Amino acid sequence: MRQRVSAGRPTRQAASSERRYQSPVVSHLPSPVSRLPHLSSPFPLRPRSASEIVDAALQLYRRDPLTYLLVSALCYAPVLALQLIIIGPGTRIDQQLSRLTAGFAGLMVLGYWVSLSLMSAVIVRLASEDYLGRRVDPAVAVREALVRLPVVMFALLLKYILMIIGFFLFFVGILYVVARYFAVTAGVVIEGRGAFGTFGRSAELSRGHKLHILGTSLLAFIIFFVIYFAIAIVAGMTGSIVISTILTVVATIAAYPMFAIIEMLLYYDARVRNEGYDIEMMAEAI
Numbered sequence: 001m002r003q004r005v006s007a008g009r010p011t012r013q014a015a016s017s018e019r020r021y022q023s024p025v026v027s028h029l030p031s032p033v034s035r036l037p038h039l040s041s042p043f044p045l046r047p048r049s050a051s052e053i054v055d056a057a058l059q060l061y062r063r064d065p066l067t068y069l070l071v072s073a074l075c076y077a078p079v080l081a082l083q084l085i086i087i088g089p090g091t092r093i094d095q096q097l098s099r100l101t102a103g104f105a106g107l108m109v110l111g112y113w114v115s116l117s118l119m120s121a122v123i124v125r126l127a128s129e130d131y132l133g134r135r136v137d138p139a140v141a142v143r144e145a146l147v148r149l150p151v152v153m154f155a156l157l158l159k160y161i162l163m164i165i166g167f168f169l170f171f172v173g174i175l176y177v178v179a180r181y182f183a184v185t186a187g188v189v190i191e192g193r194g195a196f197g198t199f200g201r202s203a204e205l206s207r208g209h210k211l212h213i214l215g216t217s218l219l220a221f222i223i224f225f226v227i228y229f230a231i232a233i234v235a236g237m238t239g240s241i242v243i244s245t246i247l248t249v250v251a252t253i254a255a256y257p258m259f260a261i262i263e264m265l266l267y268y269d270a271r272v273r274n275e276g277y278d279i280e281m282m283a284e285a286i
Helices: 012-021 050-063 065-087 093-131 138-167 172-180 183-191 197-206 211-238 241-275 277-284
Strands: none
Touching: 050 065, 050 093, 050 211, 050 241, 065 093, 065 138, 065 241, 093 138, 093 183, 093 241, 138 172, 138 183, 138 197, 172 197, 172 211, 183 197, 183 241, 197 241, 211 241, 241 277
């Protein structure tokens, strides 16, 4: 429940909550000289509906699409290379299956794990700075993400395991996991928390807002699914496995940054609702 703040000064409970949830100072954050010039943010900190969060994510994406696409492509390039190695030019379906059963499947899973973890970390970092009216050099964001990558990978692995367990609990469990642990990557990248600490942080932020988080995530998934399905139909019409693979990868590279940006926006939205983060930022600006 969001803390109430009187017209004069914050209540003792609000002040206590602010101290409790104050982001720790993490050593991996860049120094001021590594940041690009400060820019005024067109996105005021306030509670947003699901459609407003998706719209804000689209606006952030459009502010610097080349950077997001470049980062996404670089992070996803190893996966594309592995896919092309496995299928190869003119490789038949039976040959692909034999290669997967020969050990390529584990290599593919590892490639996806590393690539998606790195992509999430870098984009959350970049989008967070842009959302707050600052800019960080993409090279700096990549270096910071690489430092935090093992923690992000381990945290996401735990999250996916919980999602799989939740899937077998009448499917309701996976929805609960998605809503409760929505900000796992943001907790690691933005606040510098550990793999286990970020789960507790995300659980606290999701308290009382799980339906809102689920609704926003579902809306983003529907948009992605429609675009991906349309591209998959076009790819299937080509009749080429290689072209089909490249087109679906391009769709993933173009669409995945939206999910990371939406996760970042949900993180700040929850902080505004639960902790009065917008008031805290206004006080710091005075």
